[in-house]
Amino acid sequence: MRVLAEDGWEVRAASRGGGSDPGWPEGVRPLALDRGAEGELAAALGAGCDVLVDMVAYDGGHARQIASLADRVGSAVVISSGAVYEDERGRSFDTQGEPDGSPRYPLPIPESLATVEPGDRTYGTRKIQLERELLASPLPSTLLRAGAVHGPHCRSPRELFFVKRALDRRPVRVLAYGGASRFHPAHVANIAELVRLAALRPGSRVLNAADPQAPTVAEIGAAVDEVLGVDSETVVFDGAPAEGSTVGLTPWSAPHSVVYDMAAAERELGYRPVTGYVESLPATVASIVDRLGGGDWREAFPGMANYPDLFDYAAEDAWLAAR
Structure with missing residues (x-):
């Protein structure tokens, strides 16, 4: 919202709660909106808008909802996901739990x-359904296939894995796959820059959205330690954890790296990243520490409980002792 307002747009910021952010420029108008309520999005648009930016559109139903307003919307910029890709053997994020199911994508993608x-089965199949229906509509729509989104105020920050360990004074980090896993991050400021540029250049297209660097999980851990002023030992092992164990797994871990090609965004929009992962990390870490507030991480970040046994220190200690 901030970059659009600073670029001269009149911005209405709609969310279910209708809240605002103290960092927004003066003039951004918050609006309470439940897009699932019949006719509420259409009513909020009124006579229309030049650009509709949709951060939460999820499936074909949302695509049809947006497309139905094409007579009142100049163009749309919609967040999709890198989870839509599959490799040459049909493996994707959806097959990771299967034997040999981890996708081996070209680098970069x-x-x-x-x-x-497309379909209603999974996150990825719904996101590609969203993309295809919007691209087939008369509304010029830019779909941004985001990587691993990060930044201040994130509700499920992967960085919590290392931040909490540093705060708990854990002296060792154990990492599977040699600590070399890469899951390309996308800082919210870089995504915002892509939104800004796409708003200025309406069209129907899909573009990757990711940071200029894709650090390894070991590099991320070292960067978090540096921000917090701790010095931890990193212990790595090749391959996956033993069956039934989660020791060494992180929210970025996978047998094969995921790195997105940003050349199309540079070529089509003139995109240049506004920040890198390491440069942006202090604000992200500060946000996580503030939200933790010394309390239970599950209450502060309930979405992170979806990852298995993030902080099973007893299992880690047993693994280290056996090693």
Whole structure:
């Protein structure tokens, strides 16, 4: 919202709660909006808008909802996901739990890579359904396939894995796959810059959205330690944890790296990143520490409980003792 307002747009910021942020420029108008309520989005648009930025659109139903307003919207910029891609053997994020199911994507991944089939089954199939229906509509729509989103105020920050360990004075970090896993991050400021540029250049397109660097999980851990002023030992091992164990797994861990190609965004929009992962990390870490406030991490970040046994220190200690 801030970059659009600073670029001269009149911005209405709609959310379910209708709240605002003290960092927004003067003139941004908050609006309470439940897009699931019949006719509420259409009513909020009134006579229309030049650009509709949709951060939460999820599936074909949302695509049809947006497309139905094409007569009142100049163009749309909609957040999709890198989870839509599949490799040459049909493996994707959806198959990671299967034997040999981890996708082996080309590095970096271009937007031309094959995608999963659209449908209602999974996050990825719903996101590609969203993309295809919008691109087939008369409304000029830019779909941004975001990587691992990070930044201040994130509700499920992957960095919590290392931040909490540093705060708990854990002297060792154990990392599977040699600590070399890469899951390309996308800082909210870089995504905002892509939104800003796409708003200025309406069109129907899909573009990757990611940071200029894709650090390894070991590099991320070292960067978090530096921000917090701690010095931890990193212990790595090759391959996956033993069956039934989660020791060494992190929210970035995978047998094969995921890195997105940003050349199309540079070529089509003139995109240049506004920040890198390491440069942006202090504000992200400060936000996590503030939200933790010394309390239970599950209450502060309930979405992170979806990851298995993030802080099973007893299992880590047993693994280290056996080693």
